Amino acid sequence: MKKPFDMYAPYQPESFAFRDTGKVQEILGRYPVGKQQSGIMPLLDLAQRQVGEDGAKASPVYGGWIPRAAMDEIANICNVPPIKVYEVATFYSMYNLAPVGKYLIQACTTTPCWLCGSADVVKTCEKELGIHMGETTKDGLFTLVEVECLGACVNAPMVQINDDYYEDLNVERMKSVLNDLSAGKQPTVGSQTGRKCSMALSGATTLKAKSA
Amino acid sequence: MPKLKINDTEIEVAQGTSILQAAEMLGYEIPRFCYHDKLSVPANCRMCLVEVKGAPKPVASCAMAAGENMEVFTGTEMVHKARKGVMEFLLINHPLDCPICDQGGECDLQDQAVGYGYDRSRYYESKRAVKDKELGPLVKTVMTRCIQCTRCVRFADEIAGTPDLGLLNRGEDAEIGTLVEKMIGSELSGNLVDVCPVGALTNKPYAFKARSWELRKTETIDVHDAVGSNIRVDARGGEVMRVLPRLHEEINEEWTNDRSRYAIDGLKKGRLDTPYVRNAKTGKLEKASWEKALETIAVKIAQTDKNKIAALAGDLCDVESVVALKDILDNLGTPHRDCRIDGAHFDASTRSGYIFNTGIANIEQADCILLVGTNPRVEATLVNARIRKTWLEKRLPVGLIGEPADLTYKHTYIGVGPDSLQALASGQHSFAEKIKNAKNPVMIVGMGVFQRADGLALHAQLHDFAEKMGFVKDGWNGFNILHTEAGRVGALDVGFTPATNGMDFAHIVEGTENGKVDVLFLLNADFARALGDNAFVIYQGHHGDSSAAHADVILPGAAYTEKEATYVNMEGRAQIAKRAVYAPGEAREDWKILRALSTALGKPLPYDDLGTLRQRIAKEFPHIASPDVRVVAPWKQFGQAGAVKMEPFHNAVRNFYKTNVITKASAVMTACVEKFLSKNDERKAA
Numbered sequence: 001m002k003k004p005f006d007m008y009a010p011y012q013p014e015s016f017a018f019r020d021t022g023k024v025q026e027i028l029g030r031y032p033v034g035k036q037q038s039g040i041m042p043l044l045d046l047a048q049r050q051v052g053e054d055g056a057k058a059s060p061v062y063g064g065w066i067p068r069a070a071m072d073e074i075a076n077i078c079n080v081p082p083i084k085v086y087e088v089a090t091f092y093s094m095y096n097l098a099p100v101g102k103y104l105i106q107a108c109t110t111t112p113c114w115l116c117g118s119a120d121v122v123k124t125c126e127k128e129l130g131i132h133m134g135e136t137t138k139d140g141l142f143t144l145v146e147v148e149c150l151g152a153c154v155n156a157p158m159v160q161i162n163d164d165y166y167e168d169l170n171v172e173r174m175k176s177v178l179n180d181l182s183a184g185k186q187p188t189v190g191s192q193t194g195r196k197c198s199m200a201l202s203g204a205t206t207l208k209a210k211s212a
Numbered sequence: 213m214p215k216l217k218i219n220d221t222e223i224e225v226a227q228g229t230s231i232l233q234a235a236e237m238l239g240y241e242i243p244r245f246c247y248h249d250k251l252s253v254p255a256n257c258r259m260c261l262v263e264v265k266g267a268p269k270p271v272a273s274c275a276m277a278a279g280e281n282m283e284v285f286t287g288t289e290m291v292h293k294a295r296k297g298v299m300e301f302l303l304i305n306h307p308l309d310c311p312i313c314d315q316g317g318e319c320d321l322q323d324q325a326v327g328y329g330y331d332r333s334r335y336y337e338s339k340r341a342v343k344d345k346e347l348g349p350l351v352k353t354v355m356t357r358c359i360q361c362t363r364c365v366r367f368a369d370e371i372a373g374t375p376d377l378g379l380l381n382r383g384e385d386a387e388i389g390t391l392v393e394k395m396i397g398s399e400l401s402g403n404l405v406d407v408c409p410v411g412a413l414t415n416k417p418y419a420f421k422a423r424s425w426e427l428r429k430t431e432t433i434d435v436h437d438a439v440g441s442n443i444r445v446d447a448r449g450g451e452v453m454r455v456l457p458r459l460h461e462e463i464n465e466e467w468t469n470d471r472s473r474y475a476i477d478g479l480k481k482g483r484l485d486t487p488y489v490r491n492a493k494t495g496k497l498e499k500a501s502w503e504k505a506l507e508t509i510a511v512k513i514a515q516t517d518k519n520k521i522a523a524l525a526g527d528l529c530d531v532e533s534v535v536a537l538k539d540i541l542d543n544l545g546t547p548h549r550d551c552r553i554d555g556a557h558f559d560a561s562t563r564s565g566y567i568f569n570t571g572i573a574n575i576e577q578a579d580c581i582l583l584v585g586t587n588p589r590v591e592a593t594l595v596n597a598r599i600r601k602t603w604l605e606k607r608l609p610v611g612l613i614g615e616p617a618d619l620t621y622k623h624t625y626i627g628v629g630p631d632s633l634q635a636l637a638s639g640q641h642s643f644a645e646k647i648k649n650a651k652n653p654v655m656i657v658g659m660g661v662f663q664r665a666d667g668l669a670l671h672a673q674l675h676d677f678a679e680k681m682g683f684v685k686d687g688w689n690g691f692n693i694l695h696t697e698a699g700r701v702g703a704l705d706v707g708f709t710p711a712t713n714g715m716d717f718a719h720i721v722e723g724t725e726n727g728k729v730d731v732l733f734l735l736n737a738d739f740a741r742a743l744g745d746n747a748f749v750i751y752q753g754h755h756g757d758s759s760a761a762h763a764d765v766i767l768p769g770a771a772y773t774e775k776e777a778t779y780v781n782m783e784g785r786a787q788i789a790k791r792a793v794y795a796p797g798e799a800r801e802d803w804k805i806l807r808a809l810s811t812a813l814g815k816p817l818p819y820d821d822l823g824t825l826r827q828r829i830a831k832e833f834p835h836i837a838s839p840d841v842r843v844v845a846p847w848k849q850f851g852q853a854g855a856v857k858m859e860p861f862h863n864a865v866r867n868f869y870k871t872n873v874i875t876k877a878s879a880v881m882t883a884c885v886e887k888f889l890s891k892n893d894e895r896k897a898a
Contacts, residue, residue: 007392068392081375086391090380 002145003098003134005090007068011099016069018043019050024077036078040088043074044095052162056102060140063104063162065096093147101136101143103181106160109146112153117170121157122146124174141182154198155191164189216282231273231284232260240286243295243324245302245409246361247274250465251370257302257361259324261294262286270294292328299328302359305340305384306410313357315411317424321359342387348395349883350474351404352419358412360386364404371467372398373600373620388412397888399593399868402473406456406466417474417880418454422446430792431458433779434472435528435698435772436872439572439594440781441468445773445792452476452773452793462573462842463781469593470884471868471875476773478878482755484768485797497766502798505765506812512748512764513544513731513813520730522548522720525708526737526753527697527872530777531786531836533769533802534703535829536817537735540806543815547714548729551703553739554864555717556659557667558693558851560709565671565850567701567784568595569689570654571842576602578690580650582643582683583623584633584674585614585861586658590868591696592782595656596620609646611636614658614861628860630670637677647681654690655683659864664857672851684847691847695782696864696871698772699736702780706833723747734759735802736769738873752805754795755873767809768799771874775801776822778829778836785842786835 006012018024023046031038044066052064071089075082089095096104105125109118122144126132129142136143152158155167159174166177166189173192180187195201215224218235225234230253232242245257255275262273265283270291273284285291303325310316342355362379365388369375376396380389390396396404404413427446434441434455441464444456455476457468487505488497500508513521523541525534534551541549552558559565570578575598588596596619602608603621610623613632624643626632635641647653655678661670674691677683683690695701710716715723723729725744732743736753743749743762751763754771772779774795780786795801803825810817819825830837865871867889869881 005391081369082392083376083378083390087378087380090391091382093382 002093002096003100005068005086005097009098011067013067013069016047016067016073018046018073020046028077037080037084039078040074040080040085041092043077044071044085044089047074048095052102055099055140060138061102062140063096063100063102063143065099099136101141103142103161105142105144106147106150107144108148108150108152108156108158108160110149110153112149113157116156118157120171121159121169121174124171125159125178128175128178142178152198155195167191168193168195214278214280214282216278216280216284218284219286225278227277229278231262231264231271231276231278231282234278235262235273235284235286242273242286243328244274245320245324245359246363248363248366248407251363251366251407254362254366257359258298259295259302259328261291261298263288263290295328296330299325300330300334303329303333304335305356306359307339307356309357309411313354313411314352314414314419315357315408319411320409340384345389346393346395347401347404347413348887349880350401350416350470351396352414352416353412354414355387355389355412357410358388359410360388361409362388363407363409364388364413367400367404367407368396368398370604371403371597371600372396372400373597374398395888399469399471399589400467400597402470403457403467415454415473417477422448422453427453428792430773430790432773432792433787433789434468435779435789436472436475436875437469437592438695438698438700438782439463439592440698440779440783440785440787441472441594442787443468443472447773447792450793450796452479462571463783463785464594465597467594467597471593471871471881474880474884475875475878477880478755478874478876479771479773481879482757482873482877483771483796483799484754484756484760484766485795485799486768487798488763488766490764497763502808505767506809508765509750509809510812510814516730516748518545519548520723520728521546521733522715522723522729522731523733523735524549524553524717524720524737525551525699525703525735526553526739527699528772528874529699529703529736530772530775530779530789530802531702531706531829532777532822532825533735533806534699534708535706536803536806536810536825537733538706538708539817540810540813540815543810543817544813547711548720548723549708549714550710550717550720551700551708552717553737554659554663554697555741556662557665557716558662558671559668560704560707562848562850563705563784563845564689564691564847565675566693566695566704567845568656568692568694568782569845569847570692571783572598575599575654576605577652578602578608578650578654579606580609580611580646580653582611582636582647582653582655583613583619584655584657585661585863586656586694587615587617587619587863587865588656588658588694589617589619591658591863591865592694593868595694609643609650611643611646614660615863617863629858630673630856630861631858633673633677637680644681647683650682652688652690653681653683654692655681656692656694658694658861659696660862663862663864664859666854666856668852669854669856670851672853673856675849675851689844689847693782698779698781701782701784702778702786702836705780705784705836706829724749734763736873752802753873754799755877757873757876767805768795768797769802769805770795770799774799777801777803778826778839780836783842784835784845786837786839788839 027042047070048064055062071085075085158167168191177187244260255272260273261270263285344353365377368377430445434443442458442460459466489500636644678691724747731748734751738757738759749763750765751760752767773792835843869884875881
């Protein structure tokens with residue numbers, strides 16, 4: 001569950017402006033004239049990424065989130081009442097309405113992942129990072145949240161960290177991913193056992209022959 | 213025109229009619245929560261499920277258009293089971309607090325749970341609780357009761373034009389709110405209570421006061437503006453408990469504004485409930501009997517030069533009392549009378565010059581609207597709602613001359629005063645083109661335009677402007693005056709304006725200072741202008757407001773909920789208000805007081821009951837005799853040619869919550885002013 005919105009929190013900035021105005025125009029241009037409301041979702045994403053970019057350079061670091069000022073700015077750009085943007089932003093779990101760590105760990109705990117040991121993976125995260133579900137580390141590097149199924153059940157258990165999936169996890173592999181991230185290294189994305197996409201655990205079973 | 217069968221009855225309906233509407237035409241009742249006649253269709257409550265032959269699943273009838281050869285069943289086993297399932301889901305998180313809920317007894321959920329609810333719950337988990345929202349002094353929220361039908365969201369968005377509410381979060385956390393703290397700054401917010409099918413939004417001043425089945429319901433007419441909204445007054449004993457709107461498609465549809473709904477607590481405060489006579493020695497007002505009060509007046513009038521007697525009729529006067537007062541004045545032989553106590557100058561001799569000629573409902577036929585010196589959102593909220601409805605439908609061009617305002621729809625701001633009218637007439641402003649190209653242009657002129665010295669000249673100028681710009685043509689009259697007071701058009705219709713050689717409002721008030729007026733009769737007339745000390749003032753009305761303080765004799769009258777009376781709305785439609793409760797104490801219906809006064813004066817008026825009085829009115833003013841008919845007036849010349857000053861127009865009403873004596877006495881309206889109008893708002897100074 002993402003953190004709820006708080007309009008009076010001290011971290012809410014006074015104003016927000018898009019840096020990449022070209023991108024904003026490109027997004028608005030995708031929709032017919034008068035239907036600019038459709039641009040709300042990509043613009044929210046753009047705002048979150050922009051804040052994330054700023055956060056990576058800040059000290060302590062933080063990850064991408066959407067301030068109230070950004071939502072109001074988007075409402076302004078799309079020419080809709082602010083509440084229309086608030087509705088969308090609060091509905092989707094991927095829009096963060098409060099600051100998060102630079103690495104947002106979204107651990108799946110839905111049935112298939114849980115059967116494959118997601119409880120251990122979560123425990124590892126909590127122990128390694130010294131935080132509980134929904135909390136952020138003091139250095140601002142990690143936030144841990146629980147999510148429902150992210151659709152990678154074949155490679156369960158898995159977590160999503162920012163834009164990337166890390167699959168086929170266990171205690172050791174989870175630790176190594178976290179260590180790499182703490183050290184500023186980019187861990188291998190995807191399966192941590194070297195499995196390609198969602199092929200069978202025993203290796204490829206079909207399409208073995210090279211195509212002519 | 214699809215033809216379909218509903219429960220084996222064939223019906224042909226217009227393209228686009230939903231199954232729910234078609235079923236309703238045949239008299240089949242379909243339960244619903246989110247669907248509302250006047251709002252868009254989100255189909256999110258799923259209560260209106262029906263069976264359609266061939267469809268694999270039950271179908272939400274509110275959102276499914278009737279199709280050719282469809283076979284619909286509204287009462288089968290499958291339908292009943294599906295609705296029971298929906299009801300069970302809705303009740304999972306709905307609290308069982310009906311005994312302490314104000315909606316109890318008139319709750320859609322309660323009613324439909326009787327038809328579709330299980331008699332016990334299969335749900336053992338905890339129910340969710342939702343934090344209540346602060347929506348101001350009019351609407352109380354108990355958000356835990358909300359079933360997320362989103363009617364309030366759509367009402368605020370579509371009808372009121374204040375899109376502040378939304379459905380936030382998702383799943384179990386979904387709730388109605390504003391996310392950021394925000395007041396619903398709408399003049400129509402009371403209707404949120406009506407559209408809410410459960411007890412989530414309820415009437416705050418009425419909270420825990422009464423149960424719906426204890427109330428005596430009287431269908432009557434609202435007098436807080438000149439729209440003449442149809443309302444229902446719910447009373448218990450001698451007390452008006454609440455006011456609800458009643459459906460009238462041509463006037464208020466099914467809405468009413470916050471003033472008519474919530475100002476009723478003003479009916480209980482500051483009332484005049486006994487006659488008063490000023491003691492000549494002490495100079496203080498003293499309680500008196502009716503005989504003494506009437507005799508005092510009779511003695512004074514007998515001593516006075518008849519040409520020095522004047523009368524003013526106020527904003528809440530009904531037609532009957534105005535006619536009775538006019539008859540008394542005619543018997544005395546004085547020409548000094550006026551009903552325009554806001555000091556407006558316009559030509560009252562031509563009816564088409566002072567009514568809303570187009571008709572409120574016909575605004576929907578307009579394809580271009582020009583507002584002159586008015587903010588209809590404040591002056592006549594439901595006219596504004598009608599303009600907004602038309603704007604939503606066809607995005608028609610709306611132009612505004614006068615004070616800039618947030619009208620809840622997009623408009624072109626043209627200018628501040630008469631010079632903008634000239635700019636339009638000469639084609640200098642681009643909006644002139646839009647008016648000329650329109651088939652049915654409508655122009656709405658506010659009372660504020662005439663509340664200045666050159667009002668008469670402006671009236672004439674507006675007449676010529678309307679003809680020149682094509683607002684008035686064969687088969688279409690788009691010239692409209694937006695009145696702000698309920699009693700005004702009726703008083704104008706019966707000719708309560710200065711007769712030959714008579715003085716108008718300004719001269720009468722001056723006359724009390726310079727000795728031209730010795731006796732002044734105020735019928736429900738309250739105004740801020742001070743009166744001279746030498747004149748003998750008689751005040752007849754229901755509230756002891758500013759003018760009553762000047763009075764030498766006070767005659768306690770009845771408020772609009774306490775009398776049978778006729779009011780003519782701004783369109784020239786006569787409507788009859790009914791008595792919901794009796795007037796307090798010694799107060800009496802206004803025409804009866806005047807009838808008694810005429811006897812004291814020695815010339816009894818020739819009517820002893822309301823029937824004869826109405827016959828008398830019908831004889832001279834036949835258009836008032838037929839209730840609820842909009843009597844149109846022929847287009848004629850009006851106004852008086854003269855110089856017009858290029859000063860900006862000012863709106864007649866600034867403070868929506870404080871307009872007449874009833875709203876001034878209302879604590880709820882005072883709370884609204886505090887809450888909704890910002891601290892330094894100039895609107896606060898009424």
